[in-house]
Amino acid sequence: MRTELSLILDLITDLPLSMRAQRLVRTLRERFSCDAVGLLRSEGDALIPVALDGLASEAMGRRFVLGQHPRLAKIMSAREPVRFVPGDPTPDPYDGLLDQRWGEPLPVHDCLGVSLYVEGRPWGALTLDALPDRTFTTRDITALSAYAQIAAASMRVSRLEEDYRSLKLLRGMQSDAMASVPHDAQIVGQSAVMRALLSELDVASDSDLPVLLLGETGVGKELFALRIHRHSPRADKPMIHVNCAALPESLAESELFGHLKGAFSGAGADRAGRIEAADEGTLFLDEVGELPLSIQAKLLRTLQNGEVQRLGEDRPRRVNVRIVAATNRNLTENIKSGRFRADLYHRLSVYPVHVPPLRERGGDVLLLAGRFLELNRARLGLHSLRLSQATQQALTSYAWPGNIRELEHAISRAALRAASRKTSRDVIVTIEPEMLGLDPDVIGQPGYQGKGLGDEDVNADTGRRASQDRLNPGMQVMGLRHATDQFQRECIQQALERHGGNWSAAARALDLDASNLHKLARRLGVQSPA
Structure with missing residues (x-):
């Protein structure tokens, strides 16, 4: 009841x-x-x-x-x-x-x-x-x-x-409760920095302002760009992804702005560019800091005037495109060195958003590891694939310079090694720390906070035990769950001894349903006194 x-x-x-x-x-x-x-x-x-x-x-x-x-x-x-x-x-x-x-x-x-x-x-x-x-x-x-x-x-x-x-929120009223809305399937994370980031993206998504996603390589900026698009009024329109770092300078203008037949050697037909393809939708410019300066100038005109002009065409075409850009570079430094236009930077960074590195996301590393474990379990045809406690500690202690991409590769590598060592009797395959292949010089780098889920310190239990050991020399402090089980076990044993092994009487004394007491006792390994 x-x-x-x-x-x-x-x-x-x-x-x-x-x-x-x-x-x-x-x-x-x-x-x-x-x-x-x-x-x-x-x-x-x-x-x-x-x-x-x-x-x-x-x-x-x-x-x-x-x-x-x-x-x-x-x-x-x-x-x-x-x-x-x-x-x-x-x-x-x-x-x-x-x-x-x-x-x-x-x-x-x-x-x-x-x-x-x-x-x-x-x-x-x-x-x-x-x-x-x-x-x-x-x-x-x-x-x-x-x-x-x-x-x-x-x-x-x-x-x-x-x-x-x-x-x-849509009516302009303040609310901090949106952090509790379930996240997109691809985005995994429950840390405070992730909740703050998703709340920030919710605000940015509902506008047409250009968004500039800033962050290190491997933090998943493309996923956050996709989330902005899916949560925007343009969600039913296309989102076009352009990897600016992969655009050869000789073809970049044609790829972005399109061309007419005969505009250059090999242009056998009219072709719309990526910007036109994103009309009414979102254009995601990944690694925008890699754009050639000549293309930067033309892109700026598009942002200012809402127009594109195909190569070989005299008249511009109107487009309505929302820009989301991403970079792992320090664009202000690139501006000082003349590699990036200051006016384009200010156009792109109307709403800058910092995507935190994995080392600042605490216990999210274990959630992401769980996602990659399940993918590798299925790929390798394993019944069960898990992390040992030592491996969990290794993952949360590592600074992850390569961020989520490095974590994904480490889990895939370890899963393959663990699977190769399994025997026919191993239903449950366990990944040990040495299978990860992590750089030992990166573990415990300065600045890593080691926070756990919901910003709880993953080392808090260790710290509490150390603190209590100092207060109570010689006293061994156990984990809360273990201590609770031991306390329940002692209570049940005492109740049974007091009532001569009568389970019904012991259940009444403990204010428990008799069937629940039997189940709890089985779980705790308690038997009737001889």
Whole structure:
């Protein structure tokens, strides 16, 4: 009853989606006394985690394609809860990803899931997983049906609240709640700097102002340019991508502005340029700092007058194009050296946006690693691919000079090495730090903050333990989850001893349902006193 009341109270409380979803999975994990609960949103042919409790951090970054995960596909194809009993050979997407307090990674032994429908349409799924056998009962299956209705109502309330906040923002009212709106599938990140960046892009997207994306190589500027376009009034029009660094100077003018037949040798027909192709839409000029000076002057005229003139043509053509440019160069330095026009720079940088490097995004590195792990798991045909705890520490301690591109290559390289060492008995393949091939001189570079998800320090637990050790010499401080389990184990054992091994009496003394006490005891390894 208390569980239902808690979830219902969340329905009538104004909460961001991320907070409401996290409270939901945490509450359900306690209610069903299981090891992990996941809330996943349907997106095309895949399920995307919205909130997880009891799973590795990198699992939040994974994208579970239904065609590759038969358990999730079966859950989504049914309207009633689906249970996969212990011994079911169907692979579980969370094998090896559950809490590592058990020591070596273990496969899931008991699984329960249900699809969620919002306003009659499939929204996603709830999944419950447990390592011990026979954790879930027939009563749990019935109860999950009811909780699924509450979960669906909760997601519907979140969507209505977000629609209302979006409407207020469009009307010019101030709101900081847009950070809770689900991100585009390709953009992975929950750190404070990423939430601030996406909020900034929401503001920029709704205008026609030129945007200049600034950032190091490999930070994913193209994805953010695509997000600006998709969230703009021009979203139903084309977005044309021009890699300025790959344009030969001899062909750059023709590529951008087009030409008439016979304008130069080899021009066998009239051809529209990239700018015309983007008419009414968005033109993305990637690596704009590489444009030749001669082309810069002509591009400036297009921005000033809204006109393009094809090579060999006398009259200009009108175009209506929104410009998004990106560069990893310091354009102000290029202006001083005469390699970039100051007037073009000021035209392009009406709305400058800095894309942070990966080393400033803290725990996002694990989410991105999760996305690349899932891609490589499918590519290599592996049942399960995971990171060891030491590897997670290595990833969060590295400064990533090559940013997301370097991370992607490191994970792909490590996945291949790990797969080559697996034996026929290795259902769960684990990546160890030495498989990453990272430069040891880059680890722990000055300036790296080592922040975790939501700007929580990934080393905070280590720091707290060190602080407590100084306050309590000789006292070994354990992790919060481990300490909680030990406390619960002692309480159950004491209650059983006090009541002569009577489980029903012990459950009443602990204010627990008897079936929940049995499940909790099995998970904690508590047995009746002899």
